[in-house]
Amino acid sequence: MTSQNTRFSNIKTEFKAAFLKDLQNYLRYPAWILGEFISTPLWFFFFALGVTLFAPTSSSGLYGSSFDFFYYGFVFIILFSTSIWGIGQSVRIEQQSGTLEQFFLAPVNRTTLIIGRWARVFLIDVLIVGYTTVLATVLGGVPITLHNPVLFLYSLTLYELGLIGFGLFIAGLTMRLKSYNTVANLVFFSYMILTGALFPVTVIPFPFRYISLAIPFTYFIDLMRHAALLTPTLLPESLEYLAGILVALSMLFVGFTVFNWIEKDARNRGTIATN
Numbered sequence: 001m002t003s004q005n006t007r008f009s010n011i012k013t014e015f016k017a018a019f020l021k022d023l024q025n026y027l028r029y030p031a032w033i034l035g036e037f038i039s040t041p042l043w044f045f046f047f048a049l050g051v052t053l054f055a056p057t058s059s060s061g062l063y064g065s066s067f068d069f070f071y072y073g074f075v076f077i078i079l080f081s082t083s084i085w086g087i088g089q090s091v092r093i094e095q096q097s098g099t100l101e102q103f104f105l106a107p108v109n110r111t112t113l114i115i116g117r118w119a120r121v122f123l124i125d126v127l128i129v130g131y132t133t134v135l136a137t138v139l140g141g142v143p144i145t146l147h148n149p150v151l152f153l154y155s156l157t158l159y160e161l162g163l164i165g166f167g168l169f170i171a172g173l174t175m176r177l178k179s180y181n182t183v184a185n186l187v188f189f190s191y192m193i194l195t196g197a198l199f200p201v202t203v204i205p206f207p208f209r210y211i212s213l214a215i216p217f218t219y220f221i222d223l224m225r226h227a228a229l230l231t232p233t234l235l236p237e238s239l240e241y242l243a244g245i246l247v248a249l250s251m252l253f254v255g256f257t258v259f260n261w262i263e264k265d266a267r268n269r270g271t272i273a274t275n
Helices: 002-026 030-054 066-097 100-105 110-140 149-177 180-194 208-214 216-229 237-269
Strands: none
Touching: 002 110, 030 066, 030 110, 066 110, 066 149, 066 180, 066 216, 110 149, 110 237, 149 180, 149 216, 149 237, 180 208, 216 237
């Protein structure tokens, strides 16, 4: 029991140190911070304006209002970025800084350090989403719809567990391919198009819809949108709850396993610090 308590305490300390290190580094660049908090809401309002101008004027229907649907798509995309640029990019940043070898030689858990960076990016993204939500509510005069906050938080938790696992998978892949931007852009745009983040999966033509239905993130998005807007679920609701848990835990396990395997292989081949 003492050994387990010590191990948990060490992991907590490592996570806190990694989070604070990344936060302090982030706060060194106020222009970058200002740019994030201005540019992100701007692109949201730019596209939201197009949606509200050209979508049907009726706010009722299977998928709620066009603005609400697009708003949650914006939230899903911003949160997905925590996986791509919060976890996967952490390895590439260390590579480009020339500190990756020291990073992996440190007597600490590498995944804990990487998740510490994810926590910082997640915090900033949540603040940006909150800030944008306040602006949208004030400027639009209508509050954002959220029918079931408890189910939404449950779905969000599953989504983030899946994102951590996927981010670790991408981080491992980055060590092997050394082409982060190519991988990140391909994954990010495929996510936006195929998972139903910005439009219902049911409008995707066959056979591409089969690809959408095979992507785990499709079901996390489906559950969160159902909780927020009471949209119909792709699977029977109770089955989708269970599937969400199994998929999230599976993605987390696969992400950790693949990352550790690639790290071990890179150590054996002496290619960890190769740019």
